[in-house]
Amino acid sequence: MPDVRLLVACRQVIVDTFSNAASAVGILDSLTLASVPTVLPSLMVLAVLEKRDGDEETLPANIKVRLDGAILQSSTGSVNFAGQRMARIVANLGNLVLPAHGELRFSLETPREESLGEYVVAIEPPVPNLFEPHSENKGATSN
DSSP: OOEEEEEEEEEEEEEOTTTOOEEEEEEOSEEEOSSSSEEESSOEEEEEEEOOTTOOSEEEEEEEEEETTEEEEEEEEEEEOTTOSEEEEEEEOOSEEEOSSEEEEEEEEOTTOOEEEEEEEEEEOOOOOOSOOOOOOOOOOOO
């Protein structure tokens, strides 16, 4: 099986037309959501895989999104190395519904559910404000 060199969830992936370089914009490491359920309208996964000696040129693969173990979304596709040592996957998972706070896992898997790699994002409620808003009393003003 190939090695996963990069697997990241982000808001947007931009691929430069001239250099073919991919840029992940708005990388998600955690999300603070005031209320759930909520929808993430812009969500992408960027993965880079490296082919090992003896690996096939094409590998069926699935990207699965789980929240605390429950599958929220599954996207089926394949990785095509096309004679190269490295291959890239860009998956658009927009409009993902998050029903609760918890641990959001993005995994790249074979059809037999063997994990190639995974990326975890914490979905957290806001931290309560421990102090009341305060305005200073400047006292009376005189003319």
